[in-house]
Amino acid sequence: MVDERIETPLATRHDQDGVATVTLTNPGRRNALSCAMMKSLHDIFDAIATDRDIRCVILAAEGPVFCAGHDLKEMNGISDCDKHAALFSQCSDLMMRIVTLPQPVIAKVHGMATAAGCQLVASCDLAVAGTSAKFATPGVNIGLFCSTPMVALSRNISRKHAMRMLLTGDPINAETALSMGLVSDVAADDDLDVATTTLARGIAARSGMTVQTGKQAFYKQLEMPLSDAYAYASSVMTGNMQKHDAREGIGAFVEKRHPTWRHE
Template sequence: MSAAPDLKPNDQPVLRAQPEAGIVRLTLNRPKAYNSLSVGMMTALQAELDAIKAARDSVKVVIIAASGPGFCAGHDLKEVRANPGRQQYEALFRQCSMLMQSVVALPQPVIAQVHGVASAAGCQLVASCDLAVAADTARFATPGVNIGLFCSTPMVALSRNVSRKHAMEMLLTGDLLPAARAAEIGLVNRVVPEAGLADAALALAIQIAAKSPLTVKIGKEAFYRQVDMPLAQAYDYASRVMTENMLARDAEEGIDAFIEKRDPKWEGR
């Protein structure tokens, strides 16, 4: 799949575009290296996420896409082998882990737009996104076991998206999963024809961007905070969140608009 039509290829590792108001598309742009996560690529993507977080309500949804024949092949193994050593490896995986956590912690929902292959840390990136739309030709894998390097950091995101047995099967076999199977086990939300992939991801982003940005921010943060809590603690926490949400102006407006059978006018407060 080629780069999105509103992007012009250049030497930047990550391209930024705004296909619709309130929506930002970040495109991984190392097509010859299958968008492998070099230090430069991760640094550029981290910078974009930090800028989006600082932009607050001007950005409502983020799409992460990729140029060239595949989504992301994982870490740049040539770069890794050129810089061996414990300190270098620790720094690399620390940077990657911080990047993945930044995707989860971003107030705005993040949608992965996946074509080609998403493997190892590329699969980790898909699993770290809040939602994922995949081309019907896309494939997913955590193949580190095949080269003597278990996908331990991708395992963190993967095991929080699919069941333990499905995660272990991917991690222990390294097999490529077709998009339909990835949807069955919960790794992606939707599978669409490759020709309509960008439009499908954008349509989902537009649907979410139409909601109250405050409500979406509250909901995303609450989801990730409660998901690993014991049941009673999760309900106590969620009840406090809903109380605060009910006191927000957007909740008052949304309820009034529903009762009055009109479209709400969000203020983001």
């Protein structure tokens, strides 16, 4: 007899109005970043990266928890050092895939985002949190310091705020996360969907070429000395000026009309 059961996907993608919504769909495991979950997300982001119709991405989750971080049962079942190294490398690759994705990624956060789940939020370009959302890097409480989440966290908030989260494991609420710079927006839980979608569609309505140019340049110049950053940014703007959408946008502004983007 053929088993006709269909395996539930760990992550899904839904496209509308130039926005791709990527949803973690394993609430029974608190949307933990198992190896299978990370592969599913990476594959989806790879497909989005080359999709010219997508100009912004929302990263969401089903269930009461946004993401609980690594799957501790899976990690505890691994005794081989090389396999642990491969797991953490896979996680780092996923975070880098988000940062290097041409389109901006907005985390839509409800419930808890802990450890690598907090890292996931910090790796996104923007994050909208519901008022009930909480964030933590609690690895210190189980003898496993959140070293890889530390990388993204320390690039979003001040050193002392990051160290406090990492050394205590104490959760912070949405308003505190906003004041620290871990999230960009806070919305009432009932308004979270609308607030995130409005932000994403607003970005998607801009020139895709311009937004992608800006995202890439933003992260690249952060690692440069000041003078090098200005030289690099000047070269980016020079190249940007030669593009159709820059000429169209400036022309539309001068002529007091709405621009018609070709996203090139």
